[in-house]
Amino acid sequence: MANTAAKAAKWVMALVRQAAVPFAKTLQDHFSHATITALCECGCNSFQCEVQERPGLTPLFEVAPVENACVELVFASDVGDPITMIVHTDPRGLLAGMDVFLGIQEPVPDDASIGDLLFISATRARADRR
Ligand SMILES: [Zn+2]
Numbered sequence: 001m002a003n004t005a006a007k008a009a010k011w012v013m014a015l016v017r018q019a020a021v022p023f024a025k026t027l028q029d030h031f032s033h034a035t036i037t038a039l040c041e042c043g044c045n046s047f048q049c050e051v052q053e054r055p056g057l058t059p060l061f062e063v064a065p066v067e068n069a070c071v072e073l074v075f076a077s078d079v080g081d082p083i084t085m086i087v088h089t090d091p092r093g094l095l096a097g098m099d100v101f102l103g104i105q106e107p108v109p110d111d112a113s114i115g116d117l118l119f120i121s122a123t124r125a126r127a128d129r130r
Contacts, residue, residue, distance in 0.1 A: 003039040008047040011085060011100045020117040021073065023060050027087070030060060030095035038097075043107025048097035050090075059093025069093075072121045075114035081106065083114050 009031070015021050016028045030051045040046040051057070061069055070088045077083040081103035090096040102108045 003041055003043075003045055003047070005036050005039070005047075007045045007100075008036055008039070008049070008098070011045055011098060014114050015073070015085060015087075018075075018114075018117060020120070023071075023087075026058055026060055027095065029057065033057070034095055044102075044105065045100035045108045046098060047100075048088075049095060051092075051094040051096075053092065053094065057094065060087065060089050060095055061093065070121075072119070073117060074119040076116045076118055077102070077112055077114055079109050079112040082118055083108065083112060 012027060012031045016024045018024060021027070031049070033054065034049040034051045036047055036049045038048040061071060070086050072084065072086045074082050074084050079102065083100065083102055086099040088096045088098065100108060102112065
């Protein structure tokens, strides 16, 4: 099935709703100021975006902004294999896109949803300011 901006929003919001994702609120903030620039058409739900800079936006991750920093998250799913999401940032530390795929780079079924967080490459994840 075609990849769409609505699917990008679906996966971002799925992450935002996960209590285990330390940068959830910042991710929502970035995505609400983002323009989607590319949607992968291989069957995965990956997308690229550009966030419009404005005062008050904090970098997504704890590391100093570098080219293509990312955090990988793997979730249990209701479609068999785990679903992996890799959140990418640009050199400003702002959301640059997400890779979303099933298992090992497989297409994501339309009705898939995520369960528990199985893995997060947490060393780079910045906790939201509370
Ligand atoms: Zn793809």
